[in-house]
Amino acid sequence: MQDKRKQQLQSFCNTVGIQMHDLELLDMALTHTSYAHEAKEAPKPQHNERIEFLGDSVLSIIVSTYMYNNFPDLAEGQLTKFRAHLVCEGSLYEFAKRIHLGDLLRLGHGEAMSGGRERPSILADAFESVLGAIYLDQGIEVARTYLLGLMQQEIDYICRHGIYNDYKTRLQEILQRDGEVDISYRLLNSTGPEHNKTFTSEVLLAGKVIGEGQGRTKKDSEQHAAQQALAQLHAGHTAD
Numbered sequence: 001m002q003d004k005r006k007q008q009l010q011s012f013c014n015t016v017g018i019q020m021h022d023l024e025l026l027d028m029a030l031t032h033t034s035y036a037h038e039a040k041e042a043p044k045p046q047h048n049e050r051i052e053f054l055g056d057s058v059l060s061i062i063v064s065t066y067m068y069n070n071f072p073d074l075a076e077g078q079l080t081k082f083r084a085h086l087v088c089e090g091s092l093y094e095f096a097k098r099i100h101l102g103d104l105l106r107l108g109h110g111e112a113m114s115g116g117r118e119r120p121s122i123l124a125d126a127f128e129s130v131l132g133a134i135y136l137d138q139g140i141e142v143a144r145t146y147l148l149g150l151m152q153q154e155i156d157y158i159c160r161h162g163i164y165n166d167y168k169t170r171l172q173e174i175l176q177r178d179g180e181v182d183i184s185y186r187l188l189n190s191t192g193p194e195h196n197k198t199f200t201s202e203v204l205l206a207g208k209v210i211g212e213g214q215g216r217t218k219k220d221s222e223q224h225a226a227q228q229a230l231a232q233l234h235a236g237h238t239a240d
Helices: 003-016 023-029 033-038 049-070 076-086 089-098 109-113 120-138 140-161 167-175 218-239
Strands: 183-191 198-205 208-215
Touching: 003 023, 023 049, 023 120, 033 109, 049 076, 049 120, 049 140, 076 140, 089 120, 089 140, 120 140, 167 183, 167 198, 167 218, 183 218, 198 218, 208 218
Parallel strands: none
Antiparallel strands: 183 198, 198 208
16 A cells, blocks of 8 residues: 555544554445456455445444434334434435545546545445444444444434424424514534534524524534524423
8 A cells, every 4th residue: 555545544544533453444445346446456456345244234233232222212113213314325425424535435537537426325335334444453342432423413313303303494384473584594613623523503583593503514503503492482482
């Protein structure tokens, strides 16, 4: 492996808070089949399909165990539904973007030119592959710490509130019962390292702040701001 690639992978490890013994495993996890097939060297480099298979199982056991241990009131059907939502391609794609996996991928020329670094299926697979590499190199506890560092807040939110709770829509429906009103959201700040940012947003009614919330994404922070506004509206109605 070239020194530049080693430095790139080591920088990623530092960013996400892990220390790989074997960077070759991580390199393989970030090597797409298109790159391996186009490679001129012999033997051809290994691609990430097999380690993705392993990472998929590691992902499932970590998420399932966390949900089982921390949400004893959830029935089997709820656990199954929530897990499916959390580990689906769209969800993993968002987590992969958060840690900039696209920048690290080794892709074939055609795949790279056609937008492979932003393709949801490729990024989701790479996310699982990297988890598989961490598991092989460091064991289940390090893999768990890495994964939950990225996903725990989202898992907690889904398990507590469900998948389909859209607080922004609910707030809008309540406030607009008697006619159109001016509802807007404003990002206040974002803090933390690039791979683990916390966003803070507020929701305003006719320019007046009625709620504030935090989240791992701007969208989540807006949802939490709307949730707080709903809670305050409910408290006000109860007091009346």
